[in-house]
Amino acid sequence: MNEQDKASSTTPAPEPGAHRWPLWEVFVRSNRGLSHVHAGSLHAPDASMALRNARDLYTRRNEGVSIWVVPADAIAASDPDAKGAFFESPQGKDYRHATYYTKSEGVKHL
Amino acid sequence: MTQSVGDSSASATRITPGNALRPEDIAQATRQGAAKASEDVAEYALRLGDDALILAQRLSHWISRAPELEEDVALGNIALDQLGHARSFLSYAGSAWGKSEDDLAYFRREPEFRSAHLFEQPNGDFAATIARQFIVANYQFPLYRELTRSSDPMLAAIAAKAVKEVDYHLDHSTQWVLRLAGGTQESRRRIIAGFKLMWPCVGELFEDDELTARLGDAGVVPSSLRAEFDRGVADVFTEAELDVPASPPATGGGRHGRHSEHMGYLLAEMQVLAREFPGASW
Numbered sequence: 001m002n003e004q005d006k007a008s009s010t011t012p013a014p015e016p017g018a019h020r021w022p023l024w025e026v027f028v029r030s031n032r033g034l035s036h037v038h039a040g041s042l043h044a045p046d047a048s049m050a051l052r053n054a055r056d057l058y059t060r061r062n063e064g065v066s067i068w069v070v071p072a073d074a075i076a077a078s079d080p081d082a083k084g085a086f087f088e089s090p091q092g093k094d095y096r097h098a099t100y101y102t103k104s105e106g107v108k109h110l
Numbered sequence: 111m112t113q114s115v116g117d118s119s120a121s122a123t124r125i126t127p128g129n130a131l132r133p134e135d136i137a138q139a140t141r142q143g144a145a146k147a148s149e150d151v152a153e154y155a156l157r158l159g160d161d162a163l164i165l166a167q168r169l170s171h172w173i174s175r176a177p178e179l180e181e182d183v184a185l186g187n188i189a190l191d192q193l194g195h196a197r198s199f200l201s202y203a204g205s206a207w208g209k210s211e212d213d214l215a216y217f218r219r220e221p222e223f224r225s226a227h228l229f230e231q232p233n234g235d236f237a238a239t240i241a242r243q244f245i246v247a248n249y250q251f252p253l254y255r256e257l258t259r260s261s262d263p264m265l266a267a268i269a270a271k272a273v274k275e276v277d278y279h280l281d282h283s284t285q286w287v288l289r290l291a292g293g294t295q296e297s298r299r300r301i302i303a304g305f306k307l308m309w310p311c312v313g314e315l316f317e318d319d320e321l322t323a324r325l326g327d328a329g330v331v332p333s334s335l336r337a338e339f340d341r342g343v344a345d346v347f348t349e350a351e352l353d354v355p356a357s358p359p360a361t362g363g364g365r366h367g368r369h370s371e372h373m374g375y376l377l378a379e380m381q382v383l384a385r386e387f388p389g390a391s392w
Contacts, residue, residue, distance in 0.1 A: 006323055021178060021180075028128065041181050043178055043179070044180060045289065046289075049285060049289070050286065052184070052281070052282065053180040053181075053183075056180070056184045056187055057183055058182065060187065075391050092216065
């Protein structure tokens with residue numbers, strides 16, 4: 001038995017699920033990227049530890065120059081089952097594209 | 111190559127702080143005769159390298175045992191950083207005696223190790239490890255920062271890479287000291303106990319001896335780092351409302367090969383594979 005085991009055997013095991021750190025979503029902007037891109041998630045006790053954990057987990061191979069962390073429960077997400085109505089196909093709605101419209105005569109610089 | 115150690119244009123030592131110096135570069139420079147440490151510098155590099163090596167061995171025990179997966183990775187990263195510093199320092203130390211980093215790490219006996227007692231202290235619980243880590247980082251950060259100005263270009267180059275990494279170790283341990291001290295009653299009790307356990311080993315880090323006096327501009331005088339260490343610790347302890355433990359200093363002697371009872375077990379585990387199967391690779 002090494003010291004680690006001895007140390008843990010003298011302390012009562014915490015109740016499972018008693019102390020879970022909150023979940024954070026991590027967004028990383030890469031060297032050449034213009035915007036932050038979702039990289040994954042992690043557990044951390046607070047925002048500044050979440051940033052440090054994100055640095056260790058998601059930027060250790062030189063992936064990023066900037067990190068955002070957001071509490072996962074602060075993100076309002078669309079319902080993945082709402083595909084039909086929510087993400088209705090824009091087919092047949094050509095008027096949403098600029099090319100639908102004909103150029104008026106005499107308009108320059110378009 | 112015919113360039114001498116003191117020649118700052120020697121290829122292996124033409125390292126700016128932005129360019130990472132790898133242990134392999136040092137080993138190659140040593141083989142080519144471009145870098146050879148003097149006896150005193152080698153002995154000094156051995157001390158710094160053994161500190162980092164023994165700490166890396168201790169820290170790697172946390173992998174799969176930390177409180178959370180994220181902390182597992184953080185401690186693993188710090189262990190690997192320390193191992194990297196150890197490899198560089200030991201490679202350079204070995205250049206004086208025609209030995210490789212592995213010769214020095216795996217085939218020396220306990221009295222030949224030059225690490226201070228703090229580094230071999232058992233991990234204990236998470237708070238004790240954080241206490242040890244906080245003391246180490248507050249010692250290593252100013253040490254490596256000063257060492258970047260060493261008159262020995264190789265020591266300066268190794269320190270230039272190490273200081274950036276230790277800067278992060280300092281931040282990591284500081285964050286945890288503040289959180290453990292300001293967390294629950296139980297976490298506060300544990301961090302206080304952790305510092306009480308580790309504090310007797312602080313004094314040895316700042317002891318001068320004949321070697322550090324002889325090194326002159328090549329090394330850093332240990333006692334010259336004490337004031338900054340005390341200030342750094344006091345800043346965080348004030349915020350965390352912790353008192354500097356009044357524990358009397360331990361005997362020390364690690365720099366001269368006298369170690370605590372923990373060292374033998376640590377070395378046995380670290381060295382067994384290399385000694386059982388010399389030259390093994392995987």
